[in-house]
Each structure stands twice: as C-alpha cells, then as structure tokens.
Amino acid sequence: MTWRDVPPALRTLARWVVAVQVVGYTTSLVFVWHTTRLVPPGIEARYRGTPPEASTGAMQFPKSFAEMLTVTHTHLLSMAVIFVLTGLGVALCARVPERWKRWLVAEPFGALLVSFSAMWLMRYADARFSWLLEASSTVMAATFYVQSYLIWRELVGP
Amino acid sequence: MTLAPAAPAVLCLALAAQAPPPARLAASLARVFGPGARVDTLHVDTAAVLRVSRNDSLLGFAAVGNVLGKDQPITFLVAVGPDDRLKDVDILVYREPYGGEVAYESWRRQFRGKRAADSLRVGREIRGISGATISVHAVTLGVQRLLAALTAWHQRGALR
Secondary structure (H helix, E strand, O other), rough: HHHHOOOHHHHHHHHHHHEEEEEEEEHHHHHHHHHHHOOOOHHHHHHHHOOHOOOOEEEEEOOOOOHHHHHHHHHHHHHHHHHHHHHHHHHHHOOHHHHHHHHHHHHHHHHHHHHHHHHHHHOOOOOHHHHHHHHHHHHHHHHHHHHHHHHHHHHOOO | OOOOHHHHHHHHHHHHOOOHHHHHHHHHHHHHHHOEEHHHHHHEOOEEEEEEEEEOOEEEEEEEEEEEEOOEEEEEEEEEEEOOOOEEEEEOOOOOOOHHHHHHHHHHHHHHOOOOOOOOEEEEOOOOOOHHHHHHHHHHHHHHHHHHHHHHHOOOOOOO
C-alpha cells in the first residue's frame, strides 16, 4: 500500500498534519535555541545550572529530579506520537527504497532513547554527555525534516 | 508563647484559603527570627499578621501570602524587622511542577533589606530565573504587595 492508494480526503489530512508538525517542530527548535543557543555549554547550563555570581542575567539552577521526570515523560510520549505519524507517512511512500524506509522509521525512536538517556547522564553523571545529547538531537531533527520532505513530495507530486 | 508551642497562633493563620502546614511555617519563622521566639497573631483588617518577639523585645512581623503561579497558588512568607526593612522571604508551599527555584536562597536573598518604597522590578533590581519566569514575577509582585501592607499597618500603628 502506498499514498497513491489512499483516499483523497486522507491525503489532504496527511498534508495538513505534515505542515503543522513542521511548524511545531521548528518552533520547538527556536525555543531550544532561545534557552540553550543549541550548543552543549548552553544545554549544560540549562540542566546543571550556573553559579548565581557567574552572570548578571537570569539565574540558572540545576533542574530538580521532579522537573527532569516531567521533561522526560512529556517529551518521550509526545515525540513518540509525532514519529509514529511521520513513520506511517514514510512507510506509505512509493519512491523511497525499502531499506531507507526502515532506517528512517526506526532512527527517531532510537534517537529519542539516546537523547533522553544522555540528558539524565549529563545532569547527574558527567556534563560532557551534553555532546551526545546535541549529536543525537541533531540527527533526530534532521531525520524529522527528511521524513516530512519525503511525505510531502509524495503527497503533492504527480 | 515560644515557637515550639506556637500552634494556636500558627493554626489561626493556617485557616486561610491556601495555608502552609503549621510545622513548615514555624520552621520558617525560626529560621528567619531565630529559635525560641514568641509568636502572637494579630488581626489587621481581614489579614493575620504574626508578631515575633523575644524577652519583650520586638523582632519583627511576618505575614503569609498567596500568589497564582502558572496554575497553582504559591504560598510564601514575608518577614520584616521593626524598621520596616524586609528580613527575608520564604516559599512555604510550592505546588507547580516547574519553577520551584524561587525557593532557593540565592534568589530570595535579593529581597533582604528592601523597603516598601524600593523598586522591585524583575530584570532590574530582582534577577529572573531561567525556567521559572512566571513564578519569579508572581512572587516578586506578591512580596511587593505584602511588604507594602505590613509597612502601612506598622506605620499607622495597627502593628505594635
């Protein structure tokens, strides 16, 4: 089964879902840029805090255990739903080789587990895990945009 | 009445809409004013104010307030000295999942020594906290109002 076999109304729904998800994901990246500048030192400061006297701007304190749990469960569950939708979309693409499909469908779920494991390790074990979090999140974001492009190409193309 | 057997005074205050646990309030007063102080409850307008003294020497006044955070009330204490300068702020109950950093000492100490006439603006005199913006604004505003009320009551002789 491919997108060609899907009824027009469901293809319209899929187009809107892709468009809204791209806007939403991009907005979340802008938020992360705003809070961490998308660099490991910024991520470390966000989660491990900085000494109050180190700057004159807003204070940054270490995230509490409860906050870590909240961030983890809300992101894991909501992002899993996003990647279920994009994964279904990719699975229906006729022009993507089967091997690539499988990789594109699976990669974000693996990246989610690696990213949030890295976040906990960075907070409680070693600040350098921020580099793993940065790398994993970058690959996850890239995969999301590739997935969205492939689905969009399939839905608006001939 | 000393802080340890101050339950009646503390309980009076605890009957307010969003009251802190009496033990938490007693611990906060002991931290700010020192252990063994006498605590009496005064009723001014519709509010309850705690008068804290030791050996007939007035240490100051304290009151409990509530402000709305993102969704939940934040219960806090404002303590002032006899000179109407703010001695300390304490967060008695924080109910939200995010923003509990307003209870940290390094943020709260910015308020010490302030008077009702002093400006307390977030980002100027009071530093914000990354990830706790709503709570920072709410508590700062609440402290400002309670400090102004305590000062006004003291200056008009309602607290003595």
